[in-house]
Amino acid sequence: MKKFDKDRLILGLAGPVLALVVAIVLTTVVLLASGTNPWEPYRIMFESASYVDVQVLIVNQAGTYYLAALAVAVGFRMNLFNIGVDGQYRLAAMMAALVGASVNLPGPFQIALIVLTAMLVGAFWSGIAGILKTTRGVSEVVSTIMLNSIATSLVAWLILPKNFGEQPAGSNNLTTGEIPKSGWFPGLSMGAEAGEIYGFTFVAALCGVIYWFVLGRTRFGFDLRATGASESAAQASGVDAKKMILTSMLISGAVAGLVGMPTLLGDSHTYSLDFPTGLGFTGITIALLGRNHPLGIAFSALLIAFLDKSSASLDQYGYEKEIATIMQGLIVISVVVSYELVRRYGLRRQQQKVGEELAAGGAIKTDADAESTSDKGAAL
């Protein structure tokens, strides 16, 4: 059993490592092809990431990404592709900001109210796609993309001054009004120069633990993974697949609702036209790279946040900071390819091993083999 674990660990790590190496090599080729120094940008990025203030930015960003990736991963484990995380979190953050700005409760209650609103709104928005899928068979890929656009229009309409938004005097921005101080989530100060780590970043980490526990340690999690692996098989063994689809869609949306919270509660304290966008899509990348595993996602979130933040200073040294964007794009492509390669290699290796054992006339370790094939999506 012990030896088998090692194999799986190596195979599990091989995918991401291969992807990263390929991405770095290809990025270097791009740099060479464009006639720039291929090493200097990396050096600048690492140097920039050694500073505390950039590290704080990286950690904060990673916390936000982590939540987005968890929201996507919940769907992935269930074989659902929730592309709508982006719309869900934006609508959720906006509604939560509205509620937060119009109510003034004592500290913890105010925060709890805002967070709860965000989760409910996120779940509501993804639930629409869930209901469409379970009752009408509409692909969640299509419906969530459409719901993203609808969310954009809805937020744009709600934030108009004639509806619920306001335009501060002298500003060309629209906001939902500022959340009173009781609704500010305290952060962990890293010194006056470096800024603070959003308190909600720790909540994000906690969400990762809950994700791991619920999916790996509860009957519900088992049902969810089983339905994801094979809907008909799960149904045959007594799982209500439709209920599982709707439930996991709701959970995915509720987690998506949290994505805007680190920024809203820790920094901006209002939803405005320049609230961060696109986090849901980055979340898909990260969930893929992290293989839906809570630790894998954590590393991926840190990696992508590192690329984002450490590349910001490249501009000042005469390099294009889009280098990091290129690298992120390459990572996505190579992740998909390398995971497939590693999976095939693992399968072949397994068959080979079984063949050898058969040839040697030895006993077949049926239990171990069965486990590894049924669980290939969750290697590591």
Add this chain to the structure above:
Amino acid sequence: MRRITRIATVGVASAALALTATACGNTSSSDAASDSKEKSVAIAYDIGGRGDQSFNDAAYAGLAKAEKDLKIKGNDAEPSDGEADADKIQRLTELARSGNNPVIGVGFAYAPAIKKVAPKFPKTTFGIIDDSSVTGDNIANMVFNEEQGSYLAGVAAAKTTKSKTVGFIGGVETPLIKKFEAGYAQGVKDTDPSVKVLSQYLTQPPNFEGFSKPDLGKAAAQGQLDKKADVIYAAAGLAGSGSIEAVSTAGAGKWSIGVDSDQYAQAGLAQYKDSILTSATKDVSDAVYNLIKSVADGKPQGGEIRYGLDKEGVGLTDTNPAYVKMTEVTAAVDKAKQEIIDGKITVKTTP
């Protein structure tokens, strides 16, 4: 699997600790502070960055002019898509700490960041374009009366149209672009109440594609041409070039009105220029240059600096000879301009 999770957890924890331990105390800006002998200035761009043929490029033009005329070094920094205030704060802090003065944020999105960064660098002047909500001793708010320039565009459109229908295309439906719409519509109505104004926005925030995708502008302009509009004013950044293209291919007698810079004179639009009647300009480059110069002269600007028709901060161009020949139109525009400057006409800022 259990064991591995545990090992990995320990690994992560120790790696995280190691990372924090090695990095103690250093911030990116504390190292950069030393090399600030040479005079330098910096601008931080809005969404789109340099090369948007519009707003950011206008700011860059001001910086480039200052580099040439005042012999100072110009730095610039681009934003990432969908970034948060924290990133903008980081960018401005880095620019200010490395000795740039002034540091200019292009666009209202920089307001929250400047509010936080400016008090930390009392000796540095911070400029912000399109916002006067953040104030401070070392903050210069450069704002424009876009509605006045657009009013003149409306006058010109109402005087030129034969079909009694004119169009307005806004890039993204933000309060800023609504000022363009408001001024334009008022200018049209004041000149000829019988002219119909078709109004359309390309996208809703936070989808800012309406400033960057020419195909959106083209489709919208096509739609308005089909509804008999024969003068179309597009305030849509790069997307506006699509509208200009559509109007130009629709044939003679259809006119575009450009925005922000003199689009008749822009090299990228040269093949359509005959149909560009005029442009409602917004002189961002001059505003940037003036602020840099004032700091270089030792008398930094501060507070609200408003660029209206009276200071030529906004206006209507007359580079197209065909437009100059329409004496009736230009006379009406000149009259309206004088009346706005004299305060006889007040232009609304919301539609």
